[in-house]
Amino acid sequence: MIRFTHVTKVYPNGSTALKDVSFQIAKSEFLFLTGHSGAGKSTILSLISAHERQSEGDVRIAGIHLSQMKPRDVPRLRRRLGIVFQDFRLLAHRTAAENVAFALEVTGARAEVIPGKVMRVLTQVGLASKAGAYPKEMSGGEQQRVAIARALVNDPPILLADEPTGNLDERAARTVFQLLQDINAGGTSVVMATHYLELVRQTSYRQLELKAGALVYDSREEGITS
């Protein structure tokens, strides 16, 4: 599903975010990306979502070489990815339902199918009763679940989550994590960058650990890969 082959990323300011990183993520796999701040976790997610381009190596998503992708094809790729961030990134002046609907509207979905799809995903994340609430009227955990609903509404085969529990208390974090597990159980690949190692240790999902841009641990390989 996702393949990184000898990927290096150097930012314009000269800092090296990734050094010769190679790995593969299979369809329906749940993967943790761990490591300290600045280790390169978010850079991997940015490369997958084509917000950044690698300096060297090859990134492939479902067989597509991202380095050969034309800028006009990037929106189409992003519609096949659900993306969730630590800071939720909801539009403050729109209700939960409108935030979710927005992701459908920008893809040109027919107006008559939007309300049904929105309610389906809001129900899936347990927020059907909050459809009319604005972000400021919801807790952090609820806002993150709206963001997950928005990420899911286009039925993406891959969900990227960048520290999705980072701004949440433990209870809310566990609820969100359970939700991600449920989504994965439905067949969606989940790539989750996290600092929350306790959560990682409690599951048997695959873990990739990064240190200063290098991949130092792959739980599937049970050893240092580079």
Add this chain to the structure above:
Amino acid sequence: MRLVSREALRSFRRSPMLSALSVAAIAFSLFTTGLYFLLSLNFTNAMEGIAERVEVVAFLLRGTPAETVTLAAQDIASFPEVLTVEFVSEDEALERARAELVEFREAYQQLQTNPLPSSLEILLKEGFRSSLHAAAVADRLAGFPFIDQVQYGQEWVARLDRIRNLATAVQLVIGLAFMLVAIGIIGVTIRITVLQRAEEIAIMRLVGATNSFIRGPFVLDGALKGVLGGLLALGLCRLTYDGFRAGVGAELADLRFFSGSDMLLMLVFGTLIGLIGSLVSVGRHLRRV
């Protein structure tokens, strides 16, 4: 299109103060530009009023038969530059001289014979009241065998030409400067709107919106503000014009306001600035993020 319109209107509703400020900035930029063009229009109008006096006079040889003059007058009236042709007989010329040249009235009254020749007085159409066209008409008139001499106030017309050319150049340069300043102010205003919605743009991209989808509401928003700013500017120009007229009274009754097509042009200008300004601002922003 419905979605684009809804998003553009949502932007108006969500930040009414910023939208009002944007419209006000566009309105004042167009108002100052509009006032300048109003001034320029009236100056050109006044110059045209002076130019109406450009006249070509062909003095006829004594004894030219009336039928010949009538036929020639018809021929001259069909010249593309000519507005009117008026025949002035010898007697009429003397009458006029007596009436207009009061200092020679006595001398004229003692005359035994009329020394003044008959003439054809030719007025030129608008757009042909320059030394170039007056000279061309004079040259053609000189070809008629019964025309003795042709005059058109060469020096005066040439001076009028120079003043008009200089005024046109100054008007163009200052007008262009006004328009550039207006475009600059409006561009900055629109840029602020784009920056205010930077987060929304980032989220749009995150969920897979194409650049053209993102641009749509901004372009419509900019065009709407341009139309509103243009209407407001026209209203302010009218108020200033009416106030000025009321202040100076009937002395400047010849003052003109914009014609319908001028006003339409101003509205189109405002709309285009709003539209292009938005397109450029969003385009730049999208390239940067």
